[in-house]
Amino acid sequence: xxxxxGSISAAxxxxxxxxxxxxxxxxxxxxxxxxxxYLSRAVASTLAQEVDxxxxxxxxxxxxxxxxxxxxxxxxxxxPRIVLVDNAAADIPVGLNxxxxxxxxxxxxxxxxxxxxxxxxxxRALETLERTGAANVGGVMHAEGTSAFQRAAAAxxxxxxxxxxxAYHGGGTESEAESAYLGVMRREVLDExxxxxxxxxxxxxxxxxxxxxxxxxxxMFDPALSVTYRxxxxxxxxxxxxxxxxxxxGELVRRYGSRNSVRFFAPPALVVTLxxxxxxxxxxxxxxxxxxxxxIASLVYxxxxxxxxxxxxxxxxxxxxxxxxxxWILAVVxxxxxxxxxxxxxxxxxxxxxxxxxxxxxxxNTPLP
Numbered sequence: 533x534x535x536x537x538g539s540i541s542a543a544x545x546x547x548x549x550x551x552x553x554x555x556x557x558x559x560x561x562x563x564x565x566x567x568x569x570y571l572s573r574a575v576a577s578t579l580a581q582e583v584d585x586x587x588x589x590x591x592x593x594x595x596x597x598x599x600x601x602x603x604x605x606x607x608x609x610x611x612p613r614i615v616l617v618d619n620a621a622a623d624i625p626v627g628l629n630x631x632x633x634x635x636x637x638x639x640x641x642x643x644x645x646x647x648x649x650x651x652x653x654x655x656r657a658l659e660t661l662e663r664t665g666a667a668n669v670g671g672v673m674h675a676e677g678t679s680a681f682q683r684a685a686a687a688x689x690x691x692x693x694x695x696x697x698x699a700y701h702g703g704g705t706e707s708e709a710e711s712a713y714l715g716v717m718r719r720e721v722l723d724e725x726x727x728x729x730x731x732x733x734x735x736x737x738x739x740x741x742x743x744x745x746x747x748x749x750x751x752m753f754d755p756a757l758s759v760t761y762r763x764x765x766x767x768x769x770x771x772x773x774x775x776x777x778x779x780x781x782g783e784l785v786r787r788y789g790s791r792n793s794v795r796f797f798a799p800p801a802l803v804v805t806l807x808x809x810x811x812x813x814x815x816x817x818x819x820x821x822x823x824x825x826x827x828i829a830s831l832v833y834x835x836x837x838x839x840x841x842x843x844x845x846x847x848x849x850x851x852x853x854x855x856x857x858x859x860w861i862l863a864v865v866x867x868x869x870x871x872x873x874x875x876x877x878x879x880x881x882x883x884x885x886x887x888x889x890x891x892x893x894x895x896x897n898t899p900l901p
Contacts, residue, residue, distance in 0.1 A: 546748040548665030549718045557586035557637030558654060559719075563619060563627030565594035567645035568603055570762055575607055575614070577648040577760075582655055589643075590635050592619040592627030623888075625728035625736040632719070632727055640722065642714040642737075647673075648760040657716035660706075660754045667721040667749035668741060670712025671757020684860030685763035685770055687853070693846045694865055709753035710793060711741040721749055733888055734780030742788065764891050767863065771871045773891035778872035780887065782879020799873030800880075802839065806870070809836045 560578050564571060578589050591608070593601050593616055608614040617634045619627035632640055639661070641654060653671070660669045675689035688694030715737060725743040728736045741751045764770040781796055812829045815821035821829055847853075847861035879887075 549661070549667040549749055550720045551662075552638045552718065554662075555585050556639065557588070558583050558639045558641055558658070559632075559635030559637040560587065560589040560641045560643050561592070561628055561631035561635060562589065562643040562645055563592045563594065563624045563631065564596070564600055564604060564645045565619075565622055566596045566598045566600055568596070568598045568600045571600055571603055571645050572607070573648050574643065574645045577650075578643050579611065579613060580651070581649060581653060582651070583658070586637065588613050588615055588635060588637065590615045590617060590631040592617050592631040594619045594622035594627060623730065623733055625730045625732060628736075629727045629730060632722065638719045640715075640717045640719050642717070644714060644759075644761070646762050647714070650758045650760065653757055653759065654716070656754070656756055660752060660757075661716060661718065664750060664752050666752040667744050668712050668715045668717045669752040669754055669757070670709070670715045671754050671759065673713045673761045674758050675761045675763055677763055679765065680854060680856040681767065681860050681864075682763050682765055683853070684857045684864045686761075687850055687857070687861055688865050688868055689761065689763060691846065693842065694868060704753070704755055706752065706754050706756075709741075709751050710745075711738045712751050712753065713737075714759060715741075721747070732780065732784070733884070734777045735784050739784065739788075767867065769891040770864065771867050773889055774868050774871035775875040776887055776889040776891070778875025779879035780875075780884045781872075782876040782881075783884035785876075785880055786883060796876070799869045800876045801873070802869050803873035803877060805832060805835055805839075808832050 558581075560581075562574065562578070567574070575589065575591075579587070581587065591604050591614065593604055595601075604614075604616060608616050615634060617630045619630055621627075628642065639658065641657070643649065657669050657671075660666065673689070675686035677683035677686040721744060725740075725747050727740075729739050732739050744751055764773055778799065785796070809832045812821065812832055816826055816830070843862060843865045846865065847858045850858060850861065853861070
């Protein structure tokens with residue numbers, strides 16, 4: 533099996549995860565907050581998984597304000613496989629831990645309320661866990677949208693141009709991996725290494741997989757696994773999501789340094805380049821930067837122009853995209869990069885502290901702490 537370049541050394545892998553008898557049950561865990569528009573489909577795709585074993589779905593309910601909790605209770609009343617737990621803190625890792633502790637089976641499948649599992653997902657994941665001896669396996673996050681904006685965001689998610697080439701965004705071959713999208717995990721390994729770190733509000737999956745790998749277990753990427761993901765529905769929500777995610781990645785760099793992949797440093801490098809280009813433009817316009825030094829400083833415009841050209845070509849080349857979708861791509865891609873990069877720089881400088889992702893909270897003007 534091929535290693536994901538720059539992520540994990542094969543020499544550190546030393547043991548298989550404990551075997552689970554065939555026919556053992558599966559527990560799906562899903563943190564939920566303000567997901568009324570998506571919850572029914574997410575639950576239906578989960579309960580429709582064909583598994584030759586008992587299954588349960590534990591929903592960790594945050595303090596939703598859009599009717600999500602009422603819908604969850606209705607769904608649970610109609611299907612005894614659904615279990616509800618209260619997640620007053622609203623944080624994803626807290627909800628995941630509450631759901632795991634309330635579950636009963638030896639295999640844990642993380643599910644997102646903004647996503648839908650494809651048919652055969654769980655069966656395939658269980659086969660991969662058994663075949664490879666891995667402790668965690670994940671697959672491809674395939675983004676899809678309904679509106680022009682959401683389809684533009686999905687195009688960015690699914691492209692190396694948008695999210696920088698992580699395997700679970702673009703596919704590839706089966707390999708050992710740095711992390712796993714959502715993840716199908718062995719409970720016994722979680723009991724050993726500890727559950728999700730509740731002090732990390734974004735990137736908690738990466739940090740958990742780091743501990744799993746440090747303990748000598750494999751984390752696998754299987755491109756045959758696919759999850760349909762629904763991006764945020766509006767530009768402000770997308771910007772808030774990426775700002776918070778970038779800031780928490782900066783916090784993870786403060787905590788774990790070089791263990792973070794080099795690709796995480798591309799968006800902050802873009803932000804620094806754009807800021808430098810703006811400064812050069814101001815200084816040249818004021819006459820404070822002239823001559824040879826001014827000409828050399830102006831070279832900073834070259835990567836900016838190249839970046840603009842790449843985004844423009846990406847938008848124009850989208851086969852079957854409407855004019856509105858192409859226009860949104862021109863806004864979405866830089867928004868993802870700049871918001872994430874700015875958040876990253878702030879996170880490295882000051883930490884993430886109490887930063888939360890407000891993109892799923894009600895109200896358009898909810899501030900980001």
